[in-house]
Amino acid sequence: MSYQVLARKWRPGDFSEVAGQEHVLKTLINALDRQRLHHAYLFTGTRGTGKTTLARILAKCFNCEQGVSARPCNACGACTEISEGRHLDLFEIDAASRTRVEDTRDLLENVRFAPSRARFKVYLIDEVHMLSTHSFNALLKTLEEPPEHVKFLFATTDPQKLPVTILSRCLQFHLRNLGPKTIARYLGPVLEQEQIDCESDALWQIADAAAGSMRDALTLLDQAISYCQGKIKAEAVVEMLGIPPRQHVFALLRAMAAGDLPGVLRVSRELTGQIPDYAQTLDGLLSTLHRLALAQAHADAIDNHQGDHREILELAGKFSAEDLQLYYQIGARGREELALSGDSRAAFEMLLLRMLVFSPEPVVQSGPAEEVVAEFEVEPEATAAAADAQSESPPSGNREPAAEMPEPPPPEPTFSSDSAPPWEEPDPADPASKPTTAPVADSLVADFERDPLVQTLIRNFSGTVLRDSVTTVQSRGSQ
Numbered sequence: 166m167s168y169q170v171l172a173r174k175w176r177p178g179d180f181s182e183v184a185g186q187e188h189v190l191k192t193l194i195n196a197l198d199r200q201r202l203h204h205a206y207l208f209t210g211t212r213g214t215g216k217t218t219l220a221r222i223l224a225k226c227f228n229c230e231q232g233v234s235a236r237p238c239n240a241c242g243a244c245t246e247i248s249e250g251r252h253l254d255l256f257e258i259d260a261a262s263r264t265r266v267e268d269t270r271d272l273l274e275n276v277r278f279a280p281s282r283a284r285f286k287v288y289l290i291d292e293v294h295m296l297s298t299h300s301f302n303a304l305l306k307t308l309e310e311p312p313e314h315v316k317f318l319f320a321t322t323d324p325q326k327l328p329v330t331i332l333s334r335c336l337q338f339h340l341r342n343l344g345p346k347t348i349a350r351y352l353g354p355v356l357e358q359e360q361i362d363c364e365s366d367a368l369w370q371i372a373d374a375a376a377g378s379m380r381d382a383l384t385l386l387d388q389a390i391s392y393c394q395g396k397i398k399a400e401a402v403v404e405m406l407g408i409p410p411r412q413h414v415f416a417l418l419r420a421m422a423a424g425d426l427p428g429v430l431r432v433s434r435e436l437t438g439q440i441p442d443y444a445q446t447l448d449g450l451l452s453t454l455h456r457l458a459l460a461q462a463h464a465d466a467i468d469n470h471q472g473d474h475r476e477i478l479e480l481a482g483k484f485s486a487e488d489l490q491l492y493y494q495i496g497a498r499g500r501e502e503l504a505l506s507g508d509s510r511a512a513f514e515m516l517l518l519r520m521l522v523f524s525p526e527p528v529v530q531s532g533p534a535e536e537v538v539a540e541f542e543v544e545p546e547a548t549a550a551a552a553d554a555q556s557e558s559p560p561s562g563n564r565e566p567a568a569e570m571p572e573p574p575p576p577e578p579t580f581s582s583d584s585a586p587p588w589e590e591p592d593p594a595d596p597a598s599k600p601t602t603a604p605v606a607d608s609l610v611a612d613f614e615r616d617p618l619v620q621t622l623i624r625n626f627s628g629t630v631l632r633d634s635v636t637t638v639q640s641r642g643s644q
């Protein structure tokens with residue numbers, strides 16, 4: 166027998182086999198149990214979350230020879246034919262390929278005729294948002310006064326494109342993206358029955374990489390089976406998916422927590438050798454930042470689903486809550502930049518640097534300066550200056566830790582007296598540091614800076630950035 170891909174082989178045959186989507190199942194089951202049947206249902210949600218699956222199950226519920234029920238028998242002629250996609254009264258239409266009004270008219274022409282064998286004629290229209298305006302109008306007439314024996318099941322990934330007139334005539338069900346936990350739990354028995362040996366870590370990598378879609382998860386599993394030939398190992402899945410090994414993300418975060426800029430760059434470059442996909446790396450970093458923030462807020466909120474509970478808790482103690490929020494925000498916004506950039510490694514490093522530079526307590530390098538400088542091939546004087554600054558100052562300590570964790574001693578200033586860090590507020594006594602603005606503007610700036618909110622902002626963000634922009638605004642005003 167020819168090989169059937171897992172995503173088709175493992176299509177749930179009834180509601181009890183569907184993963185997640187409990188909110189939708191509950192409503193459908195209750196309605197069917199009470200025999201309250203509507204004539205039009207709309208399933209929305211991203212790809213591979215169960216729209217077609219639920220529509221087919223619903224078609225069975227309507228037409229099972231044992232009677233309308235939420236538990237179709239899956240054995241009668243109607244159930245089997247629907248499962249196999251050859252039931253005479255189930256019309257599955259892909260709207261994407263039949264957008265013209267003539268197609269819809271042809272389809273609706275036969276609506277008024279009674280079903281050939283079953284109780285209901287069921288029209289399952291996939292990607293219904295692709296229909297033309299004329300097609301929608303043609304459909305609308307039938308939807309307004311549908312014959313008793315007709316059920317419409319619509320599915321779309323893009324409900325915003327549907328006219329409200331159609332929307333308001335349908336019962337709408339929004340399918341959610343499936344979480345990695347739900348996916349992993351569903352894949353477990355699949356692996357068992359397919360007699361495939363799979364490391365738990367590998368399973369979680371796949372569940373994560375599926376990004377909410379069960380179809381993607383099953384397709385990735387298919388791919389992993391071919392790739393691995395035998396036991397599915399985490400390492401192989403990492404290779405196959407081009408995702409960063411979790412250990413690298415942790416190494417990156419450890420270096421960030423220690424304010425170790427050379428360390429951060431070193432890890433980032435190590436990644437280059439192994440995995441080309443920086444967008445995936447960034448996603449890995451973001452999801453770990455999210456887990457760290459959760460761990461700080463409420464340790465019980467994170468599960469051990471990736472076997473890294475201890476590591477997460479430990480790392481969570483090394484960051485301040487503000488840092489995590491800031492890093493996440495910078496990273497999330499940076500995804501777009503990464504996509505647009507021609508050099509994704511450079512874009513990724515810029516993001517990491519931005520995280521460190523804009524951190525409430527700006528990070529300074531704590532490792533050997535030469536290393537970074539050498540990598541960037543900076544001018545020899547700059548190398549010497551950086552090495553000087555390094556030798557005069559101790560390495561910076563940990564950043565402000567989360568509340569429950571023991572506080573380390575406050576970090577020592579890392580800059581020599583003649584090279585003030587760029588974020589340090591300019592010394593008012595030092596004429597060189599005075600902004601060159603009119604006196605009026607100066608007093609406005611002073612007023613502005615006395616504002617407690619502004620003070621907090623200045624304290625929390627790089628002082629110079631804010632002061633410079635204030636000065637620019639004010640000097641423009643005084644011109």
Ligand SMILES: Nc1ncnc2c1ncn2[C@@H]1O[C@H](COP(=O)(O)OP(=O)(O)O)[C@@H](O)[C@H]1O
Pocket residue numbers: 171172173174175176177182183184185186210211212213214215216217218219320351379380381383
């Ligand atoms: N909620 C779910 N539970 C279990 N399997 C699912 C679920 N959603 C999707 N699948 C799997 O993905 C495949 C495709 O699902 P489908 O319902 O066609 O997705 P779509 O939402 O794109 O219509 C199914 O055959 C099934 O194997």
Ligand SMILES: [Mg+2]
Pocket residue numbers: 216217218291320
């Ligand atoms: Mg579908």
Ligand SMILES: [Zn+2]
Pocket residue numbers: 228229230231237238239240241242243244245
């Ligand atoms: Zn049946």
